[in-house]
Amino acid sequence: MEDTNIDDSGDKIREKEIAPALIAVHPTHQSVAVAVGSDLRVFNIQEGCAVTLVDENDVAERKPSTNLHKDSIRAIRYGANGKLFVSAGDDKLVKIWATDSWHCISTVESEKRVSAVALSSDGSFVCYADKFGVVYVVDTEGFSGKQTSNNKKGTPILSHYCSIITSLEFSPDGRFIISADRDFKIRVTVFPKNPLDGAHEIQSFCLGHTEFVSCLAFVCSQDYPQGLLVSGSGDSTVRMWDFISGSLLDTCVVGNEAGFLESDGKEDECLPAVTDLCATNDGSLVAVALQSFPGIILLSCNICARSLSVLQVISISEEAFIPTSLGSASIEQFLWMVMGVSSLRSSDSISLARVRVLSGFCKSSIATVEYKASILDDKDIPGGESILQKLQGTLSIQKQVFSSAAEAVKTAMRNLLIKKQYSADKREYRKRGRNDRKNKHR
Known part of the structure; x- marks a missing residue:
């Protein structure tokens, strides 16, 4: 997805993009965070109160605390132990927060807009990916809970070579970092002991999707702690992988099996893209959000049999609720969902978010x-x-606002990762106007 576009008059303008809302849940259910547009909202469930985010840079520069990010947030994530939280997006900033105080303890400047983030299982490293396909790592050693640090710089460790990276995940044991991209690929890379020197060893590629890979998740159990990888895609499938070998284990065509088919009015019909996945802590269930389906689809995951199947289709059609992001905690049986959009470049637009919660998001010991x-x-x-x-x-x-938002969500999720086609003339014009010119070395 390029940074610039060309209108009919030939003027160069920034592409207008709608940002889907995101949700993240603290691993022990202490808090829930929602990002919509540039707005980051956090609520402390245990204390029953809203959280005030503090960024010392904004305080020093007398900036409003509600504008901690200056453009759409594209990725939010809690660390595995819940001590750190990361937000990043189109303003090319990666903000690392201490969740005990909700102070921003570090702001890292990215060269390009950020599309995905991940934290190592021990919280020692934060990884983020940009829209040019490069993954960077930041060492969190020395960060304190209330002191802001801007000295850290991201170090590039691997690249997908100009393909937008859509999702980043660490394996449950922390040995691998998995990256997915717009060009149908899932790469499994060995995460080295010293990642600042680069991650050069590729373990495998998981190949089989026929459209962009939109999201990743791990399913694991006590009997299989290493876990298996599941992925969602624009081809309307959820696939299960042995990520160590790159072998495809099972494919569930959720669009077909759940009985939903979207037509664009042309001869070719297209299935809705999978927009997000969320797995239970015991690996028995995987929740699936679809691009145009008002509700969610629950998949039963049998790790021993290495299979996926549709278990329950839950419709929320009375509100036209189309989830844009899913999240859950490891100790509770709740699935948190958010639907929302924000168009920051329209002066009359407002950020919209709607949160719903599913109970019973756990299937262990239940037939x-x-x-x-x-x-x-x-x-x-x-x-x-x-x-x-x-x-x-x-x-x-x-209700009218909901309907308009639902249509905006459909459009946003449909166009978010689809490659744009340009004429030869426009392509050359865009190349000349790019702002990422590289230094030439002789």
Whole structure:
């Protein structure tokens, strides 16, 4: 996705992009974070109050605390132990937060817009990827809970060579970092003991998707702690992989099997893209969000049999609720979902987010034929109205606004990773106007 576009008059303008809302849940269910546009909202569930984010740089420069990011946030993530939180996006900033104080302890400047982030299992390293396909690493050693540091710089460790990286994940044992891109590839790389020297050893490639890979997740159990990899794609499939060997184990065509088909009115019909995945801590369930489906699809995951199957289709059609992001905690049986969009370049646009919660997001010791998950009423979700007021920005959202937002979500998720086609003349014009000219060395 390029940084510039050309209108009919030949003027160079920044491409107008809608940013889907994101949600992340603390691993022990202490807090929930929602990002919509440049706005980052956090609620402390344990204390029942909204969190005030503190960025010492903004305080020093007398900037409003509500504008911690200056452009759309494209990635948010808690660390495995919950001590760190990372946010990053189109403003080319990677902000690392200490969750005990919610102070920004480091701001790293990226050369390009950031598309994905990941934290190592021990919290020692933060990795982020940009839209030119480069993955960088930052060492978190020496960070304190309240002192802001801007001295850290990202060190490039691997590259997908000009293909947008859509998702980054560390393996459960921390031995590998997995990166997915817009060009159908999943790369499994050995994460070295000293990543600042680069990650040069490729373990495998997981190849089989026929459209962009949009999201990754791991499923693991006590009997199989190494886990298996699951991936979602624009080809409307969720695939299971032995990521060590790169072998494809199973494919679930969620668009077909759940009975949803989207037509663009032309001869060719296209299935909705998988936009996000979230797995339970025991690896028994995988929740799937689809580009145009108002609800979620739950897949049953049998790690021993290495298989995936549709378990339950949960529709939330009364609100036209199309989730743009999913999240869960390792100790609770809740699946958090958010639907939202923000168009920062339209002066009359407002950020919209709607949060819903699914209960029963855990299938261990429950027979498949008896399993049933359900959507909680707003009054029954953890945090109640207070958390909705903070994460949504409002308690009441008009139905008409929801319908408009749903259409915007469909368009945003459809176009987010589709490669744009340009004429030869436009392509040459764009090349001449690019702002990333490289220094030539003789």
